[in-house]
Amino acid sequence: MSRMMDKNFISELQRVFEIRDTISGVHPFLAQLYPIAVVENGEFLIFDTDKSGERYFLVKRAPTPMVIPVGVRAAFNLECFDNRMACVVTGEVFDSLEGYATIFHEFIHCRQGESCEPQLKKKLRIAREAADCKDCMWELNYPFPYDNSDFVPLYRLFMKALQMNDSRTIRQCRRELSEQLSEDDYEYMVWQEWKEGFARYIENLVRLKLGLSVIPDREDELLDRRVFYEGGAAFIEFLVERKPFLAVEIDKLFDMIYEATVKFAFSDVETAFYFVGSESYGMHTAVLCRNTGKMLFRSDMGGINEIDEDKDLDWDQCVNIPHKNELGLGRDLVLEFVEIQLPRDLYEVERIFRSKGAYSRFKALLESNNALQEWYDFENTRQQQAIRDWCMENRIELEEPVTGNTQKSLK
Numbered sequence: 355m356s357r358m359m360d361k362n363f364i365s366e367l368q369r370v371f372e373i374r375d376t377i378s379g380v381h382p383f384l385a386q387l388y389p390i391a392v393v394e395n396g397e398f399l400i401f402d403t404d405k406s407g408e409r410y411f412l413v414k415r416a417p418t419p420m421v422i423p424v425g426v427r428a429a430f431n432l433e434c435f436d437n438r439m440a441c442v443v444t445g446e447v448f449d450s451l452e453g454y455a456t457i458f459h460e461f462i463h464c465r466q467g468e469s470c471e472p473q474l475k476k477k478l479r480i481a482r483e484a485a486d487c488k489d490c491m492w493e494l495n496y497p498f499p500y501d502n503s504d505f506v507p508l509y510r511l512f513m514k515a516l517q518m519n520d521s522r523t524i525r526q527c528r529r530e531l532s533e534q535l536s537e538d539d540y541e542y543m544v545w546q547e548w549k550e551g552f553a554r555y556i557e558n559l560v561r562l563k564l565g566l567s568v569i570p571d572r573e574d575e576l577l578d579r580r581v582f583y584e585g586g587a588a589f590i591e592f593l594v595e596r597k598p599f600l601a602v603e604i605d606k607l608f609d610m611i612y613e614a615t616v617k618f619a620f621s622d623v624e625t626a627f628y629f630v631g632s633e634s635y636g637m638h639t640a641v642l643c644r645n646t647g648k649m650l651f652r653s654d655m656g657g658i659n660e661i662d663e664d665k666d667l668d669w670d671q672c673v674n675i676p677h678k679n680e681l682g683l684g685r686d687l688v689l690e691f692v693e694i695q696l697p698r699d700l701y702e703v704e705r706i707f708r709s710k711g712a713y714s715r716f717k718a719l720l721e722s723n724n725a726l727q728e729w730y731d732f733e734n735t736r737q738q739q740a741i742r743d744w745c746m747e748n749r750i751e752l753e754e755p756v757t758g759n760t761q762k763s764l765k
Contacts, residue, residue, distance in 0.1 A: 363392055366448035367401055367410035373454050377563045381556055382602060388464040389413075389440040390457070391432060393422045398442075400435055427456050429463035439464040451564055459557040466549060470605040474548075480541045493549075496542050500577040504534050509577070509585065516588040522671070524592065528613075546579055548608045551586015555594075558587060586611070596647045617751045618642065620742070622649055623675070627741055629653075631678035640675040642750065643667070673748055681740045683733075688716060691732050695725055 377384055391398040401410040416434035428442040441460035447453035475481035484492035515523035558568040571584045593610055594600050600607040626640035626649050639652040641661055650660040678684050685707050692703045706715045720726040
């Protein structure tokens with residue numbers, strides 16, 4: 355008699371809820387459970403949660419559309435179940451705690467599949483071409499050049515740099531991978547790093563919470579797609595340590611993996627610029643770290659000193675955010691505005707700026723001329739452009755959406 359006929363997997367499935375409660379707090383995505391399809395004797399036994407969300411029950415039996423081997427661990431849309439995402443396993447997954455950890459790994463794939471994965475695939479030429487050809491197995495069968503003599507040592511160096519937390523080498527390796535690989539090969543690598551790497555990253559957190567060891571990196575001489583699971587998980591850990599929001603904004607995580615260099619949000623640079631310029635020169639300091647993506651602050655007035663507290667700071671990779679006066683955005687900008695908008699008051703404004711408290715008196719003058727909003731608009735436009743120009747001059751890349759249009763050739 356089959357295991358299905360004997361137990362119906364109900365008690366085994368109930369343990370999923372117990373483990374979910376144990377790992378609560380590890381990651382918000384883990385709170386959501388998905389249907390589980392157990393493959394048994396050529397059939398899907400599809401279990402879903404009841405209305406309470408606290409029990410699984412058998413909702414459908416359906417023949418599998420293909421031969422699915424024992425040991426399968428997967429997540430995909432089930433055509434026989436209204437095309438819903440489901441975790442697909444065979445019964446022995448319930449025999450160990452490690453097996454339950456892999457179920458949550460597959461739940462992460464369900465989350466990816468139901469959220470941003472379809473839109474991300476539209477960005478990738480390799481995925482679009484596979485869809486046009488109705489090739490649903492491209493993620494497994496893509497002929498990546500794993501044995502290429504340039505790729506192998508470079509990716510091994512990349513993984514070693516991740517182990518050593520060597521941000522400079524990590525960044526250099528990503529640039530070289532972007533330059534060496536063809537467009538399709540690069541897209542495939544990034545896709546596997548994001549999709550499988552993120553699921554493994556979360557699974558490792560789950561395993562640690564359950565008292566299990568993390569999945570060890572393989573030391574095989576020959577590489578295959580699993581190297582991207584390992585490299586992706588380690589790279590994601592590196593990125594999330596520096597930008598924690600990437601752990602949940604996984605569409606932006608994909609963009610970050612795709613890009614070959616650390617990029618900065620304009621809003622972060624702008625905030626740091628306003629922080630530095632909010633007091634007289636030297637009172638507030640902000641440092642942009644090219645290699646880590648961090649922005650560190652120090653204020654003699656506010657008792658903030660993130661800069662000196664960071665013992666691993668690589669000053670060769672740091673740039674001081676300028677004060678607005680250094681970019682001509684102080685008194686010079688005021689006089690430029692007045693000369694254009696209030697030329698008859700130019701002498702008065704020059705006199706105002708010869709003593710302390712100039713800005714409050716200047717704004718009072720603007721209010722009396724109904725020109726305060728015009729000044730704010732003028733100042734904001736010029737400051738934003740000055741910040742962008744400063745970023746360009748200092749080779750600070752600002753975040754832009756990934757396009758996937760860059761042509762690459764394997765050297």
